[in-house]
Amino acid sequence: MTEVELLVDSVYATLLDRIVDGRLAPGSALSVPALALELGVSRSPVRESVQRLVAEGVAVTVAHTGARVATVSLADLDEVLRVREVLDGLAAAEATAVVDADGLTRLEELLDAGERAVRGPVDPAGDAALDLRFHALLRELSGNATLAETLRRLEVRAHLFGAGLWADQRHRELAVAEHRGIVAAVAAGDVAAARARAGAHVAALAVRMRRAAR
Structure with a gap:
């Protein structure tokens, strides 16, 4: 380069x-x-x-x-998150099928960083960055480059709408807890659970974003 x-x-x-x-x-x-x-x-x-x-x-x-x-409307957000719910689940499932010890260590390190951040002062910029890094790593570990690139673009569009959520302490705690559940399923080698928990995380995020928009 x-x-x-x-x-x-x-x-x-x-x-x-x-x-x-x-x-x-x-x-x-x-x-x-x-x-x-x-x-x-x-x-x-x-x-x-x-x-x-x-x-x-x-x-x-x-x-x-x-x-x-760009400005993202609630209708735009609904479309993006419905697609993400399926594709995030797929990424978690594929990552679970191929992840190695190094990949699990990297996921755990990001989770630890997220949990430390939640115990500290509200930092929307730092939280958003950690969230992006977590999802980027999960996509990377799937080994599916097409899926990873598609999800990267969708995730950024969702963050356009939801940046303000990171100022809410309850949202911060829920996001980290949901990440922890995904990683637990990945570590256990449970493909079905990883898919379900990753999809549920996006579905829960959609609910929180809609509530914040009211």
């Missing part, structure tokens, strides 16, 4: 982090000149990163005003 490609990836990751944790809320402008100045880079990697976000449905281009962070 060239230095230019690495820079684009870095800028993209920075923008995505800010979108996921709510620092760039839905509807926020993604001004290439302003972001380039803020990040201390040229406009080119910022422009490419914004275009990538648009291509992934995380941002939209608005006529005469430029790119903005």
Whole structure:
């Protein structure tokens, strides 16, 4: 990978982090000149990163005003989470079938980090990042690259709507407990339970998001 490609990836990751944790809320402008100045880079990697976000449905281009962070409606969210409920279950099932000791250790380490975070002060950015890392690792461990990429895009779209949930202590505790249940099933080699618990986690998340939107 060239230095230019690495820079684009870095800028993209920075923008995505800010979108996921709510620092760039839905509807926020993604001004290439302003972001380039803020990040201390040229406009080119910022422009490419914004275009990538648009291509992934995380941002939209608005006529005469430029790119903005996408806004997700409740109807959009329902569609995304119904698909995720099935595919997250599939990812957990496939991971359970092939996971090794190293993979289980990595999952346990992320769970421990999540539990430590929940015992500390509310940190929406940190919690969102840990949640993304947990689900990304589970997808990675499935060994199914197509499934992993599909779920990555869907998860980011869900986080566009749900960033505010991480300010709720009860949600933080429930999310970590549900993650713990998934990993317990994976560690036990119980494919059916892993699938069911991962799907139930997404279904419960959908309920919490709908309640928060009221």
